[in-house]
Amino acid sequence: MRLNFIILALAGLTAAAPSIQIDTDANSQELADRAAAAWPNGPLVTSGRYIRDASGKNLTYAGANWPGAADVMIPEGLQYQSIATIVGKVKSLGMNAIRLTYAIQMIDEIYSNGGKDITLQKAFTQALGATNGPKVLAKVLAKNPEFTASTTRLEVFDAVAAESAKQQIYIHLDNHISKGMWCCSTDDGNSWWGDKYFSTANWTRGLAYMAEHGTSWPALTSMALRNEPREPTSSPSVSSSSYNWQSWYTFIKQGAEAVHAKNPGVLIFLSGMSFDTYLTPIVRGTALTPGTGKFSLADFPGYANKLVLEIHNYETSANNCNNLKNNLYNNGFQAHTTSAVNQFPVMLTEFGFQMDASTWKGTYASCLASYLPAEKAGWFIWVLAGSYYIRSGTQDFDEGWGLLTRDWSAWRSPSYVNGALTTMVKNTLS
Numbered sequence: 001m002r003l004n005f006i007i008l009a010l011a012g013l014t015a016a017a018p019s020i021q022i023d024t025d026a027n028s029q030e031l032a033d034r035a036a037a038a039w040p041n042g043p044l045v046t047s048g049r050y051i052r053d054a055s056g057k058n059l060t061y062a063g064a065n066w067p068g069a070a071d072v073m074i075p076e077g078l079q080y081q082s083i084a085t086i087v088g089k090v091k092s093l094g095m096n097a098i099r100l101t102y103a104i105q106m107i108d109e110i111y112s113n114g115g116k117d118i119t120l121q122k123a124f125t126q127a128l129g130a131t132n133g134p135k136v137l138a139k140v141l142a143k144n145p146e147f148t149a150s151t152t153r154l155e156v157f158d159a160v161a162a163e164s165a166k167q168q169i170y171i172h173l174d175n176h177i178s179k180g181m182w183c184c185s186t187d188d189g190n191s192w193w194g195d196k197y198f199s200t201a202n203w204t205r206g207l208a209y210m211a212e213h214g215t216s217w218p219a220l221t222s223m224a225l226r227n228e229p230r231e232p233t234s235s236p237s238v239s240s241s242s243y244n245w246q247s248w249y250t251f252i253k254q255g256a257e258a259v260h261a262k263n264p265g266v267l268i269f270l271s272g273m274s275f276d277t278y279l280t281p282i283v284r285g286t287a288l289t290p291g292t293g294k295f296s297l298a299d300f301p302g303y304a305n306k307l308v309l310e311i312h313n314y315e316t317s318a319n320n321c322n323n324l325k326n327n328l329y330n331n332g333f334q335a336h337t338t339s340a341v342n343q344f345p346v347m348l349t350e351f352g353f354q355m356d357a358s359t360w361k362g363t364y365a366s367c368l369a370s371y372l373p374a375e376k377a378g379w380f381i382w383v384l385a386g387s388y389y390i391r392s393g394t395q396d397f398d399e400g401w402g403l404l405t406r407d408w409s410a411w412r413s414p415s416y417v418n419g420a421l422t423t424m425v426k427n428t429l430s
C-alpha cells in the first residue's frame with residue numbers, strides 16, 4: 001500500500017505541474033512521509049455537532065464494524081485473509097474508518113497473567129478446543145506470516161492498528177462486551193454494570209488499559225465506552241436498583257474519566273439504554289430518572305469537546321422512511337440541531353441487514369443510505385465479517401449480514417457494495 005500511495009501522490013503532482021520531474025527516491029519518500037505525518041491530523045475535537053481535526057477541517061466516519069470481541073478475542077477473519085488484505089477491502093470502498101471491537105476479558109487475562117497477554121496458541125485452544133484451535137491457528141499463521149503461535153492477542157490488535165495507519169483508516173475502538181462471546185442479549189450476563197460478567201471495576205480498568213495502550217496507535221482517534229447497554233434480565237436486583245438513566249450517568253462518567261485520564265487525545269463515544277437505541281434525555285437535557293439531575297458538559301471538565309453520541313438502529317422491517325427518520329431524530333440525531341439542549345455529533349455505529357441481491361433495495365437500507373449522508377452523520381455498517389471463528393458455539397459461523405463472503409475474499413452482495421454502499425460512503429464524506 002505504501003507503494004500505491006507514493007504513486008498516487010506523484011500522479012497528483014505531475015497532473016498539477018506536468019513539467020516537474022520527480023526523479024529521485026528521496027523526493028518521493030519525503031512526499032509520502034510528509035503526507036503520512038499529517039494524517040490523521042489529530043487530536044480530533046467536537047464543535048457543536050461537528051468533529052474537527054487539528055487544522056479545523058470537519059470530518060466524520062464512514063466505515064464498517066470489524067469484530068474482535070468474541071471467544072478468541074482477536075479480530076475476525078485472519079484464518080482466511082491477511083490483515084493488509086482486509087484493511088485494503090475497507091479502503092477499496094472509499095471508507096475511512098473501522099469500528100474495532102474488543103472484550104474486557106482480554107485485559108482481565110493480561111492482569112491475571114502478570115501483565116502479559118496470553119498467546120494465540122492458548123487463545124485459539126481455549127476458544128475452539130484442542131483439535132480445532134491449533135488447526136485454525138495454523139491457517140491464521142499461513143495467511144499472516146508475521147505472527148507466530150506465541151504472538152499475543154494484543155499484538156494482533158497492534159498489527160491491525162499499524163496497518164490501518166498505513167492505509168489511513170481511522171480506528172474507533174469499541175468495548176463490545178466483558179466476557180468474550182457473541183453479543184448481545186439481555187440475559188447474557190454482560191448487559192449492565194453489575195451484571196454477572198460486567199464488573200464496573202474491571203471495565204474501568206480495561207478502558208484505561210486500552211486507552212493508554214492506544215496512545216501507541218496513530219490511527220486511534222476515538223473510543224466507545226460500552227456497546228449496547230441493556231436491561232440485565234438475569235440479574236433482577238441489578239435491574240431494579242440501577243437499570244435507569246441516573247445510574248447510567250454515574251457509570252459513563254467513570255468510564256469517560258478512565259479513558260480521558262490515560263489518553264486525552266481520543267474522542268469518547270456515549271451509547272444509550274435499551275441496546276443503545278436512544279439517548280433522548282441527554283439530547284433534550286431532561287431529568288435523568290429516577291433522579292432529577294441532568295446531563296451537563298460541565299461534568300466532563302477539560303474534555304467537554306471530546307464527547308460524541310452513538311446509537312444503533314435495526315428497524316429492518318421499516319416500511320416508511322419518514323417514520324424511520326423521525327425515530328432516528330427523536331432517538332439521538334436531534335443533537336445535530338439547534339433545538340437540542342445539548343448539541344453533539346451523532347453517529348449510527350451499527351445498522352445492517354441480510355447481504356443478498358435485494359434486501360438493500362428495501363425501505364430500511366435505502367432510507368439510511370439517503371438520511372445519513374444528508375445529515376453528514378458518521379456510521380459503521382454491521383458487519384465486515386464474512387464469518388466468525390466461533391459464534392454462539394458454532395465454529396466458522398457463516399455471517400449472512402457480512403459484507404464479505406465466508407472466506408472474506410469477495411463481496412457477498414456485489415450489487416449493493418459496488419452501488420448503494422459506495423455511493424453512501426462518497427456522499428457521507430464529500
Ligand SMILES: *[C@@H]1O[C@H](CO)[C@@H](O)[C@H](O)[C@H]1NC(C)=O
Pocket residue numbers: 050058059060376428429430
Ligand atoms: C462540514 O461542515 C459544513 C458546515 O460548516 C457542512 O456543510 C458539511 O456538511 C460538513 N461536512 C462533514 C463531513 O461533516
Ligand SMILES: *[C@@H]1O[C@H](CO)[C@@H](O)[C@H](O)[C@H]1NC(C)=O
Pocket residue numbers: 108109111112178196197198199202
Ligand atoms: C475481573 O478481573 C479478574 C482478573 O483481574 C478476574 O479474576 C475476575 O473474574 C474479573 N471479574 C469479572 C466479573 O469478570
